[in-house]
Amino acid sequence: MLEEWGPLGPLAGEWEGDGGLDSAYSNSRGEVISTPYREKATFKPFGPVVNGRQALYGLDYKTAMWRESEENPFHTEVGYWLWDSDAGEVVRGFVVPRGITVLAGGFAEADAKQFTLEAEAGHARYAIGENQYLSERASTRHYTVTVILHEDGTWSYDEQTMLKMAVMDEPFAHTDRNTLRRAADG
Numbered sequence: 001m002l003e004e005w006g007p008l009g010p011l012a013g014e015w016e017g018d019g020g021l022d023s024a025y026s027n028s029r030g031e032v033i034s035t036p037y038r039e040k041a042t043f044k045p046f047g048p049v050v051n052g053r054q055a056l057y058g059l060d061y062k063t064a065m066w067r068e069s070e071e072n073p074f075h076t077e078v079g080y081w082l083w084d085s086d087a088g089e090v091v092r093g094f095v096v097p098r099g100i101t102v103l104a105g106g107f108a109e110a111d112a113k114q115f116t117l118e119a120e121a122g123h124a125r126y127a128i129g130e131n132q133y134l135s136e137r138a139s140t141r142h143y144t145v146t147v148i149l150h151e152d153g154t155w156s157y158d159e160q161t162m163l164k165m166a167v168m169d170e171p172f173a174h175t176d177r178n179t180l181r182r183a184a185d186g
């Protein structure tokens with residue numbers, strides 16, 4: 001079962017989850033609020049991608065989150081997850097269409113059931129890019145995500161995005177977590 005994809009193999013497919021929880025600063029409310037959400041995600045395997053001696057196997061992914069009754073998602077991502085088996089390196093590159101790109105990385109065993117990826121503003125490898133407005137008003141300084149593959153075939157993520165908001169003195173932890181199960185048509 002997708003052995004070349006290492007710890008990413010179990011993520012291939014179509015997913016959904018309705019137990020998401022977001023904590024963010026709401027500009028319209030002027031306070032930090034918790035928002036439950038539902039999510040649909042698709043992860044499509046591809047590979048190998050060859051860089052000289054390096055061979056990567058990846059998942060082309062997109063995900064979207066909705067508040068309870070909304071028609072349009074309030075958060076989306078597109079990107080790639082990549083596995084380098086020789087280095088044991090997992091990399092996730094994605095775009096948040098607020099004008100943010102993230103390349104988060106970490107190391108794992110091929111059969112890992114849990115792994116953590118990180119990115120930091122200005123890091124030499126795993127870095128964050130953002131538009132001018134966000135760099136001045138709501139700058140993403142650090143990003144980390146932990147993925148857990150459960151025995152029953154579901155998987156969870158728990159992520160923390162540290163934001164330096166102009167309206168707050170201290171960096172603020174914008175957090176998101178959800179558990180995803182295979183969609184009926186996946």
Ligand code: HEM
Nearest residue numbers: 022024025026027028065075096100102138140143161176
């Ligand atoms: C499940 C994942 C996520 C959800 C559901 C989510 C949702 C939200 C929500 C509801 C807001 C508040 C917007 C407002 O009311 O003004 C927000 C703000 C923000 N999010 Fe996320 N977010 C997620 C992940 C991320 C990630 C991964 C990043 C960056 C790497 C990010 C960066 C930001 C930034 C910079 C803002 C501040 C915008 C501003 O105040 O001008 N978010 N997000």
